[in-house]
Amino acid sequence: MKILELGRTIMGILSDNPQNEPMHYGEVFGVWSYLSASKGYVAGYQTFINHTGDTDLKKFLEDTVQTMKQEIEQVEKLLKVNGVGLPPSPPERPSASLESIPVGARxxxxxxxxxxxxxxxxxxxxxSQIIGQSIREDIGMMFGQFHTTKAQYGVRLLRINKEKGWLIPPPLHVQTPELAHV
Incomplete structure (x- = not known):
């Protein structure tokens, strides 16, 4: 009988508006870790912007930082609403002139x-991992959108890498050996 009551309680919690559902520990850990990493990437990419001489790459990095800042705001809001403490944020990186960075240090x-x-x-x-472990539809959808955006940025950066000649492909399989006739 107690199992049936527990089942009804769980179904009551999980059948409401997803935003009213509690996050499970896996969701909390995944989302919190994603936020922590994103904050670190923003700081790192701000540093990369200072080191970048290529205008296409610089624009790409600036766009990426803006997108990540928007994601960070969404994820912070989600965690705050659910009573989860936020990871620390590294300080914003100042802008620097490429010429002020020694060539060997760039x-x-x-x-x-x-x-x-x-x-x-x-x-x-x-x-993908957060989407797969989420039982809250709103969290799965949020990270589905983040995934789509990242895939689009990946294609954009692939094009830049190809156009600039920076892509180093693995050995290409261009010839097919003749099959031995047995």
Whole structure:
């Protein structure tokens, strides 16, 4: 009988407006971790902007930072409403002139593009994981939107990498060996 009562209680909690449903521990951990990483990426990309000489890459990074700041606002709101403490935010990085950074201490544009490509890939995996573990539809939808945006940024950066000659592909399989006739 107690199991039936527990089942009714859970169904009552989970059948209401998703925003009134409690977050489970997996959702809290995934969303909190995503927010913490996003804050770090913003600080890192602001630094990359200072090191970037390529105007297309610089514009891409500026757009990416703006998008991540919007995501951060949405995720902070979600966590605050659910009574979850927020991870610390690194300080905003100041703007610097590329010429003021010694050549040997600069990140190169191809290095920056490769690092951001890796980050986008990791972000896609993180969003997918949060979507997969979410039982709240609003959280799944939010991270579905983040995933779509990251995929679009990934394609945009891939084009930049190809156009600039920064993409280093693995060995390409261009010839098919003849099949041995047995």
């Amino acid at each position: 990140f190169s544009d191809p290095e920056i593009a490769a690092s951001v490509t890796k980050d986008i890939s990791a972000g896609l995996v993180a969003c």
